[in-house]
Amino acid sequence: MFKFFKPRRAVFGGEPLTVDFHSHLLPALDDGATNEEEALRLVRGMMELGFRRLITTPHIYRGNYNNTRETIQSALERFRKLLLSQHIGVQVEVAAEYFFDEYFFREVELKTLMTSGADYVLFELPFNLKPPMLEDVIFKMNVNGYRPLLAHPERYIYFQDPKLRELKRLKQSGIFFQLNTMSLIGQYGSRAMRTARALIREGMYEFAGSDIHREQQLPVLKSAMQNDYFLQLLSSGRLLNAQL
Ligand SMILES: [Fe+2]
Numbered sequence: 001m002f003k004f005f006k007p008r009r010a011v012f013g014g015e016p017l018t019v020d021f022h023s024h025l026l027p028a029l030d031d032g033a034t035n036e037e038e039a040l041r042l043v044r045g046m047m048e049l050g051f052r053r054l055i056t057t058p059h060i061y062r063g064n065y066n067n068t069r070e071t072i073q074s075a076l077e078r079f080r081k082l083l084l085s086q087h088i089g090v091q092v093e094v095a096a097e098y099f100f101d102e103y104f105f106r107e108v109e110l111k112t113l114m115t116s117g118a119d120y121v122l123f124e125l126p127f128n129l130k131p132p133m134l135e136d137v138i139f140k141m142n143v144n145g146y147r148p149l150l151a152h153p154e155r156y157i158y159f160q161d162p163k164l165r166e167l168k169r170l171k172q173s174g175i176f177f178q179l180n181t182m183s184l185i186g187q188y189g190s191r192a193m194r195t196a197r198a199l200i201r202e203g204m205y206e207f208a209g210s211d212i213h214r215e216q217q218l219p220v221l222k223s224a225m226q227n228d229y230f231l232q233l234l235s236s237g238r239l240l241n242a243q244l
């Protein structure tokens with residue numbers, strides 16, 4: 001009689017991730033936490049998942065989320081006071097998630113972008129159409145002393161190619177990639193999931209982030225962080241979150 005054994009789960013080492021980079025925690029600044037109560041529940045949930053430093057990144061997207069360095073900084077100060085009053089011992093810092101538009105290009109020129117760590121700038125692209133001047137702006141960012149960090153490359157339709165041709169080409173232009181951890185288990189669809197897994201196999205991510213907006217996403221994030229691909233990424237030693 002044949003016996004069927006379940007294949008052994010791969011065992012991966014690696015330090016747990018304690019620094020999250022990319023989220024929408026600050027209340028009422030964008031499409032993330034809508035009020036202080038929700039923001040506090042998100043922070044508590046992130047702490048339960050092991051995070052101790054949360055570098056949150058409100059959208060700066062003219063016409064949709066008209067944030068500036070000032071609106072973000074003052075929201076951070078208010079939120080830090082709230083955390084203190086609630087005796088919540090977590091470090092919250094800010095950067096931004098810039099949309100790739102004229103406002104962003106101007107800030108690149110003026111060298112007034114919000115950064116994290118060694119001048120990393122998080123930015124996102126339109127989802128359906130690759131902007132023609134992408135490589136030029138990446139070049140300009142590098143020339144101006146920034147490290148361009150593309151948010152969730154796996155989510156853009158025009159990059160969702162099993163062979164990763166466009167993303168491999170783009171990588172040559174001096175850019176860093178940030179995984180949305182929840183992509184690994186299909187939170188943004190199967191094509192984003194397959195692309196994220198392929199990018200991990202190719203060793204192309206330097207950062208992982210929650211990109212969390214809603215408390216309903218906390219259980220999704222938790223299970224994504226138990227996924228073998230995520231554990232493989234952790235154990236690869238490639239993640240630079242702790243250096244931010
Ligand atoms: Fe985001």
